[in-house]
Amino acid sequence: MATRSAGATLGRAAVLAAASAAGCVAYGAFIERNWFTLRHERVPILPPGSAPLKVLHLSDIHLSLGQGQKTRWLAGLAGLEPDLVVNTGDNLSHPRAIPPLLAALRPLMEFPGVFVPGSNDYYAPTLRNPFVYFTGPSTLPRSGRARRQPVVLDTAALHAGFGMGGWVNLTNRAQSVVLKGIRFDFSGVDDPHLNREVYAGWPRGSASADSAPHVKIAVAHAPYQRVLDHFTADGADLILAGHTHGGQVCIPGYGALVANCDLPTWRAKGLTEWETNGRTTPVNVSGGIGTSRTAPFRFACRPEAVLLTLTARS
Template sequence: MASSAPRTALTALGAVGAVGVAAAIWGIGIERYLFTVRFHEVPILPAGAAPLRVLHLSDAHMAPWQRRKQQWMAALAELEPDLVVNTGDNIGHEHGLRGLRRAFDPLHGIPGVFVHGSNDHVAPSPRNPFKYFVGPSKGGADRSWEPLDTQALDGYLAEELGWLDLNNAVGALEVAGQRIDAFGVSDAHRGWDRLDVLPDLIEELRDEDPAVPMIGVTHAPYRRVLDDFVDLGADMIFAGHTHGGQVRIPGSPAALVANCDIPLRQARGLSRWTRLDRTVPLNVSAGLGHSIYAPVRFACRPEASLITLTAAG
């Protein structure tokens, strides 16, 4: 009697292959277009303050042909945010600003802040996507990078939309009749952050009114950045970069990877970050896009966040 072991092995192999094909079809052809908004409420405003609606956008990695994403992002203006927080990696192609304009133009007139990710400076390059699961990508310079027109991007964000550039900088905004202080750094994953320049800038800003709520904005949520942001007095921190892991195990509370040293359970969504005796809310956006060379999302939908800031206590 012939053994059934080879037949069983082939059946199992076929089943695994079928699952893999189905997962690829879902992640590449379906889920990366299933844009979603995550809603949160965070009590950090002074007593008696009216609520403020903050739209957190990150990691669009925009290419000009991505019309579905552009249309969905443009419709976010219908949420009527009071403030936009943009945590970088806006463009992922040399002509990505064309698509970004279609996505962001409806937000014109709404106060905003932004910081850079590396893909606001250099275009993505082809690489083995499986290396992403080994550990964080290299943060140093790479001569193969193609430069993007960062000056044009910043001109659009800062001059046309009127958003505040927080790359290693601080500033104050009037948001729905309330003042909000803000500070931020450029991409810590590339070592472009200058945390050392912030204390003096913040001290000068806060001399005007230290009771004003203050937010910290970064692209990459490295522990050293988050710790310093808490020490510098941030009442809430916004970050992106991780893509939420981009490919996750369905139902798992933790990402498989984060491309930085943040705990994997905090690589997506609203959590809290503690440094010594202070704990502040931290929102890490899973982002709206992906590299054009890794067009997949699995168990990690592209997202924006609408965070309603309310009075504390």
């Protein structure tokens, strides 16, 4: 009798564990992945005496078809009236998602913006074992995936849509933009996850340009340490990146288990300080707005956009 009782107890425990796991998956798939939030950060990097300036950081939208809740939320972000929009890539999860993406972002294109691509602006996501993310950072080779050729996306059409909306392409480029009377020098790179980054330095101006008030902002999709080291050593005042999805599936009270790059997992989302060779630069890593089409769930890691209020240095 005791053996049967113990077996029944174990059976009930297994059923409860399975039900709990199924509930967590259902929550992550149907509730949290559409529970969008706006994270607020304050960064004191503007010249002394400057008025605050709002930067809306978007990343990892991963838009697929039929995601009306996401597109409506994106369009509604225009109500924040940002001074600048920064898009750090991975906008797509479906080859036919470009028109609805551009329609959703059109209200935000009323404001100045800059962008860089991620791997899912070049290739549609492919089905893969999620446990590979626990084996270390994975990188697509320059020629594409070795085992399975992914669907190539119309990157040119995506970038043309952004450009027609007035956003500046920073793919391995540097450019200056004046906002509220302050010169912002941007330097961006193509996706480091694809090993495509080429550093363009900072925009070149007049001989006295460096002595005039300005702010240097670096933009990348994937926050690999080599990229953060380069931009920090090169004098960036702020680095913006995405790619990590904040871990996407996190443990409450602990945080991310993976970052999908060599960034420490505790830095997978949020505003932190990156230090190299005696220099320190604030780095904002967005937790991302979407998920891969092949892994459509989040847990303890709500999808987010980030509103950074830049303020004057003291």
